[in-house]
Amino acid sequence: MYNESRGRSETRFPDTSHTMPQPTPPESLSWQGDRLGSLKLIDQTLLPTELKIIDCQNADTVWEAIKMLRVRGAPAIGIAAAYGLCIGLKTLPTNADLDAFRTRLDEVAEYLASSRPTAVNLFWALNRMKAKAESLYHTGNVPAIWDALFAEAQAIHDEDRHICRAIGRFGQEFIKDGSTWLTHCNAGGLATADFGTALAVFFTAAESGKTIHVYADETRPLLQGARLTTWELMQRGIQVTLICDSMAAWVMRQGKIDGVVVGADRIAANGDTANKIGTYGVAVSAKAHGIPFYVAAPVSTFDLTLTSGSEIPIEERSAEEICEGFGKRTAPEGVRVYNPAFDVTPSELISGIITECGIISPVNRENVERMVKTLH
Numbered sequence: 001m002y003n004e005s006r007g008r009s010e011t012r013f014p015d016t017s018h019t020m021p022q023p024t025p026p027e028s029l030s031w032q033g034d035r036l037g038s039l040k041l042i043d044q045t046l047l048p049t050e051l052k053i054i055d056c057q058n059a060d061t062v063w064e065a066i067k068m069l070r071v072r073g074a075p076a077i078g079i080a081a082a083y084g085l086c087i088g089l090k091t092l093p094t095n096a097d098l099d100a101f102r103t104r105l106d107e108v109a110e111y112l113a114s115s116r117p118t119a120v121n122l123f124w125a126l127n128r129m130k131a132k133a134e135s136l137y138h139t140g141n142v143p144a145i146w147d148a149l150f151a152e153a154q155a156i157h158d159e160d161r162h163i164c165r166a167i168g169r170f171g172q173e174f175i176k177d178g179s180t181w182l183t184h185c186n187a188g189g190l191a192t193a194d195f196g197t198a199l200a201v202f203f204t205a206a207e208s209g210k211t212i213h214v215y216a217d218e219t220r221p222l223l224q225g226a227r228l229t230t231w232e233l234m235q236r237g238i239q240v241t242l243i244c245d246s247m248a249a250w251v252m253r254q255g256k257i258d259g260v261v262v263g264a265d266r267i268a269a270n271g272d273t274a275n276k277i278g279t280y281g282v283a284v285s286a287k288a289h290g291i292p293f294y295v296a297a298p299v300s301t302f303d304l305t306l307t308s309g310s311e312i313p314i315e316e317r318s319a320e321e322i323c324e325g326f327g328k329r330t331a332p333e334g335v336r337v338y339n340p341a342f343d344v345t346p347s348e349l350i351s352g353i354i355t356e357c358g359i360i361s362p363v364n365r366e367n368v369e370r371m372v373k374t375l376h
């Protein structure tokens, strides 16, 4: 029966991605010009049917792009916010004094911070930018501080590329040639500067010559898995099979999955991890089936100010995303809806956290603190 169902699904959804490698996908974010330039973003809400680049010329456009998930994924949100701060400063006259500069910087930072609550990379990037400015206020040299802030945003962007590659190198050690993996949501190049976190593990394994197969959960309600993860994996020539979220446990029971890798939006000091809604269910299923469950995330995703996952703020989004996703009404008008965008996976369900500095395993407070502090 299992083979029969496997055969049917492969006939209906022929997977030819491995025979047709595509060019590397375009960058999710890029900056054009000097410090008075603009931020170009792939509008991820339109993928995979339309590849449109939006040009953010003011802080409102950046805020809206983050809020509406045109740019999404924890590291990408942080990078967008850092550039967004530079864009918000453009309303200042070129001869602005230090007080005006400082007031505007705080105002834009607070505004951008209000766009989404869960991914800590947003606040991490804004705080890093503010700390850079604060370290230079004593000079009183506004143009120089402005230049330094722009350089800081570029550094955040550039560092993320190296971080993704390092996560990929550490994580690919877990991937055996010929193995099959499951991922949830999109933690790929679109969600970062270029290579992803969870998907970097697969990309690096493939680059090192391993043949792998990835099952992608579609990720209700906004379908980041169906729309973005499959697109990226196919673009890079990795075999991918799309499943509905509700199929993951059954696919594990059928023995099709060797391991799970997902990304993260915020990791508390004890290792409890917030990620896209549905991740917790995947972790519970993986535990029940004896399948290793890994989280891949940069150190900037850890929030050591929170002792456990119960303190992580969970974004709630509109009812329309569930009842009228992508323009089609799928539930009665007026139905009560609950739409948390993230959930928290307790650390005891996580086999290891793959960071740019190495692997945290077992996942506990002591090991998390040791790893995060190596970078500070």
Ligand code: MRU
Pocket (backbone or CB within 6 Å): 069, 072, 073, 074, 075, 119, 184, 185, 186, 187, 188, 191, 192, 196, 197, 198, 224, 262, 263, 264, 265, 275, 276, 277, 341
């Ligand atoms: O709501 P989204 O699409 O921004 O949620 C994204 C996720 O949950 C990702 O898994 C996470 O941000 C890691 S991205 C490297």
